Amino acid sequence: MKYTISQISEILELKTPAFLLHTISVLLTDSRSVTYPSESLFFALRTRNNDGHRYIKELIEKGVRNFIVDNVPVNVVGTPNVNFLVVKDVKKALHTIARHHRMQYGIPVIGITGSRGKTTLKEWLYQLLQPDYRIVRSPRSFNSQIGVPLSLWEMNRDSEIGIFEAGISLSGEMKELQAMIQPTLGILTNIGGEHAEGFPSKRDKCREKIRLFKECECVIYCSDDPLIREVMEEEEIAARHLDWSVTDPDATVKVTINKRSDGSTGIKCHINGADHEASINFNDPASIENAVGAIIALIYLGVAPEKIAARMERLTPVGTRLNVIEGVNDCMLIYDSYTGDYHSLSPALDFMQRRATADRTSTVILSDVMHETMTSENMYSNIAHLLKQKGVTRIIGIGEEISRHAPYFNQNSKFYRSTEEFLSNTTPNDFSHELILIKGSDDFGFHRLSEVLEARQHETVLEVNLDAVVHNFNNFRSRIKPTTGIVAMVKASGYGAGSYELAKTLQSQGAAYLAVAVADEGVDLRKAGITMPIMVLNPRVVNYTTLFDCRLEPEIYSFEILEEFIREGRRHGIHDYPVHIKLDTGMHRLGFLEADMPRLKKVLQSQDVLTPKSVFSHLAAADSPEMDDYTMEQFEIFARCSESLQRGFSHHILRHILNSTGITRFPEHQYDMVRLGICLYGIPTMPDHSQGDLRPVSTLRTSVISIKEWPAGTTIGYSRKGLLHRRSRIATLPIGYADGLNRHLGYGNAAVWINGRRCPTVGSICMDVCMVDVTDTPCKVGDTVEVFGHNISVIELADILGTIPYEILTSVASRVKRVYYRE
Numbered sequence: 001m002k003y004t005i006s007q008i009s010e011i012l013e014l015k016t017p018a019f020l021l022h023t024i025s026v027l028l029t030d031s032r033s034v035t036y037p038s039e040s041l042f043f044a045l046r047t048r049n050n051d052g053h054r055y056i057k058e059l060i061e062k063g064v065r066n067f068i069v070d071n072v073p074v075n076v077v078g079t080p081n082v083n084f085l086v087v088k089d090v091k092k093a094l095h096t097i098a099r100h101h102r103m104q105y106g107i108p109v110i111g112i113t114g115s116r117g118k119t120t121l122k123e124w125l126y127q128l129l130q131p132d133y134r135i136v137r138s139p140r141s142f143n144s145q146i147g148v149p150l151s152l153w154e155m156n157r158d159s160e161i162g163i164f165e166a167g168i169s170l171s172g173e174m175k176e177l178q179a180m181i182q183p184t185l186g187i188l189t190n191i192g193g194e195h196a197e198g199f200p201s202k203r204d205k206c207r208e209k210i211r212l213f214k215e216c217e218c219v220i221y222c223s224d225d226p227l228i229r230e231v232m233e234e235e236e237i238a239a240r241h242l243d244w245s246v247t248d249p250d251a252t253v254k255v256t257i258n259k260r261s262d263g264s265t266g267i268k269c270h271i272n273g274a275d276h277e278a279s280i281n282f283n284d285p286a287s288i289e290n291a292v293g294a295i296i297a298l299i300y301l302g303v304a305p306e307k308i309a310a311r312m313e314r315l316t317p318v319g320t321r322l323n324v325i326e327g328v329n330d331c332m333l334i335y336d337s338y339t340g341d342y343h344s345l346s347p348a349l350d351f352m353q354r355r356a357t358a359d360r361t362s363t364v365i366l367s368d369v370m371h372e373t374m375t376s377e378n379m380y381s382n383i384a385h386l387l388k389q390k391g392v393t394r395i396i397g398i399g400e401e402i403s404r405h406a407p408y409f410n411q412n413s414k415f416y417r418s419t420e421e422f423l424s425n426t427t428p429n430d431f432s433h434e435l436i437l438i439k440g441s442d443d444f445g446f447h448r449l450s451e452v453l454e455a456r457q458h459e460t461v462l463e464v465n466l467d468a469v470v471h472n473f474n475n476f477r478s479r480i481k482p483t484t485g486i487v488a489m490v491k492a493s494g495y496g497a498g499s500y501e502l503a504k505t506l507q508s509q510g511a512a513y514l515a516v517a518v519a520d521e522g523v524d525l526r527k528a529g530i531t532m533p534i535m536v537l538n539p540r541v542v543n544y545t546t547l548f549d550c551r552l553e554p555e556i557y558s559f560e561i562l563e564e565f566i567r568e569g570r571r572h573g574i575h576d577y578p579v580h581i582k583l584d585t586g587m588h589r590l591g592f593l594e595a596d597m598p599r600l601k602k603v604l605q606s607q608d609v610l611t612p613k614s615v616f617s618h619l620a621a622a623d624s625p626e627m628d629d630y631t632m633e634q635f636e637i638f639a640r641c642s643e644s645l646q647r648g649f650s651h652h653i654l655r656h657i658l659n660s661t662g663i664t665r666f667p668e669h670q671y672d673m674v675r676l677g678i679c680l681y682g683i684p685t686m687p688d689h690s691q692g693d694l695r696p697v698s699t700l701r702t703s704v705i706s707i708k709e710w711p712a713g714t715t716i717g718y719s720r721k722g723l724l725h726r727r728s729r730i731a732t733l734p735i736g737y738a739d740g741l742n743r744h745l746g747y748g749n750a751a752v753w754i755n756g757r758r759c760p761t762v763g764s765i766c767m768d769v770c771m772v773d774v775t776d777t778p779c780k781v782g783d784t785v786e787v788f789g790h791n792i793s794v795i796e797l798a799d800i801l802g803t804i805p806y807e808i809l810t811s812v813a814s815r816v817k818r819v820y821y822r823e
């Protein structure tokens with residue numbers, strides 16, 4: 001679907017633009033994602049951290065000719081052949097265009113909202129309705145104020161039904177989404193037990209979500225949650241209600257659930273005097289809830305009962321993750337487990353492009369792609385164009401269909417008919433220094449590519465959830481003043497999680513500084529392309545040339561180190577190099593004392609090599625209310641010393657003293673920056689939930705490699721320490737103290753999590769393996785095991801060992817593969 005620029009300006013009620021002949025086929029909100037510059041309309045959005053107007057000049061150079069702005073930046077005024085449509089509110093303009101576009105199509109549209117499960121339900125409905133309809137839907141979880149309009153824009157003349165998700169984080173947002181999506185059928189997944197951040201209460205949040213259904217013909221929801229039932233009544237939703245319940249015999253749809261021992265679940269929906277039965281191959285509560293919603297939607301849409309039953313049985317899990325894993329020969333692998341359709345390719349390529357560095361070329365391994373409304377010729381030629389635009393130099397196509405379209409792709413491409421054919425013709429040495437995006441439909445089994453592509457084959461992995469990092473970062477950002485900067489502590493290799501991916505994430509989230517422990521960590525970040533300011537807490541034993549070249553800003557904590565830096569700086573011809581002055585206000589570890597201040601000022605003033613960028617101190621007892629007197633004294637000393645230092649200089653010297661706990665307990669001492677550490681990794685330091693909803697970032701996972709059954713009296717492991725008191729099933733796990741699993745966690749002192757149950761350790765933990773008791777836990781070889789994460793908390797392990805969570809996190813050995821993912 002294309003619009004002319006004059007149609008667009010009519011929709012926005014603006015006067016006719018200067019260059020009338022431009023056509024628009026792409027709405028662009030992210031300047032990094034340009035693929036069809038001449039037909040793109042760029043929206044210069046202003047967000048908390050960024051301003052789209054900054055990128056206009058660069059986009060014009062790339063060939064973009066049409067912009068929606070709130071004012072025309074001076075550096076581009078009057079550029080020939082470029083249209084600036086000036087509006088009051090750029091985001092509103094995007095919404096207006098999306099709403100107009102949506103209104104051109106009188107097709108059924110399903111709108112999904114709720115706290116959890118939206119993406120899964122959307123993908124399931126897609127799987128279920130695909131045989132009957134040509135479907136347009138949100139790619140991935142594009143459900144925000146920006147994602148929804150971009151998704152709606154994909155509607156075209158061939159679309160027969162739409163499926164869109166709507167997610168909100170603030171009051172008032174759903175009204176906008178409702179006006180754009182205009183769903184005819186609404187489905188509410190659930191209102192989770194989580195926080196109501198951004199809303200006065202959970203009830204308000206629920207009320208806001210339900211606004212999506214204002215003009216629906218029909219709504220589907222579970223009335224077993226009293227809050228949902230009440231709010232539905234209060235809000236007087238005029239639609240037909242298909243409320244369902246497993247307990248209430250008066251519900252419109254009475255549901256019976258039958259969980260079977262083989263992991264499948266029977267679902268019976270009784271509606272209008274008829275029974276509809278189906279079975280799914282899942283038994284977790286979220287899947288069952290989604291399945292019920294899907295069945296009712298299908299009944300409402302008039303799909304025949306026997307078709308519903310047959311299709312429900314074939315539902316497959318929905319992966320939304322993008323996993324980043326170290327590959328062979330210095331490659332990086334990005335696995336995209338999302339469905340293999342055309343519209344999800346472009347966001348995956350954007351994700352890849354943002355990870356590109358000078359020392360790796362870009363490769364894509366792609367299976368046959370589902371085409372929904374395009375001919376395969378059109379689609380593969382579009383894909384070839386897209387890959388070229390994103391700088392992909394090597395393409396490996398796997399599948400009959402993509403092979404047939406080989407001529408569209410560049411010289412450097414290779415094609416195989418199946419995953420087997422690829423595997424039997426490939427060795428790890430065919431890849432080196434490449435960033436490889438691996439994207440395949442379910443039936444291609446691309447997880448098998450790990451055999452040739454992955455660097456470490458150890459089953460034990462530390463999974464790092466980058467979305468959780470963003471969530472925790474934003475949680476803390478919302479607690480501090482908008483003018484306070486955040487120093488993100490990524491020392492000790494990101495508290496064990498690995499610093500590069502974290503740094504990349506924090507850089508794009510707008511952290512003010514990164515802090516590392518030693519210069520080498522900073523050097524690695526620079527090599528990997530991190531450009532934001534980095535401070536080094538312990539700058540001893542360094543190569544000064546590298547330090548200056550890498551623009552790493554040292555902490556200065558003594559006169560010796562101060563004088564050494566001035567000397568070295570002079571030798572390197574350095575001027576005004578930013579450093580951070582550490583004050584000792586009570587920790588008694590490193591730093592200048594109050595008595596040192598006059599001399600410190602004099603030394604700093606008598607040279608021009610270094611310039612104090614910030615002055616800071618660290619609290620010794622932030623988490624001990626009984627020592628708050630001591631902490632108050634630290635604050636007073638800090639105030640006196642830092643003011644005295646400031647008086648010696650004309651530029652503003654930044655001040656910071658709070659760590660995670662300090663931010664929560666003493667927000668009045670934020671000064672210019674705060675230093676966020678452990679809470680960024682999702683570990684609360686306050687027992688009273690005052691830090692809100694933090695999500696654990698790291699999960700240490702392994703798998704069962706063997707199970708044996710033994711009679712009572714058998715002993716397990718070294719020195720016969722694990723004596724069995726009953727007939728037991730004992731599982732062996734490939735993780736030991738060399739992976740960082742402390743030996744004191746053996747002998748039943750700790751438990752791991754398998755299939756929803758805790759399984760205690762048995763006997764001593766060995767170097768590379770350990771044993772756990774699975775007598776009461778149904779499990780088999782290959783099942784996953786959580787050592788710590790959501791179910792077994794790091795805090796619990798720290799308590800058992802008489803240590804602190806910091807030590808648990810930083811003890812995971814480097815041989816454990818780190819896997820990063822975004823949801």
Ligand SMILES: *Cc1c(COP(=O)(O)O)cnc(C)c1O
Nearest residue numbers: 489618659660661675676677678
């Ligand atoms: C590690 C560290 C922090 C962060 O502390 P958390 O308790 O992890 O938030 C802050 N400041 C300094 C100087 C540190 O070394």
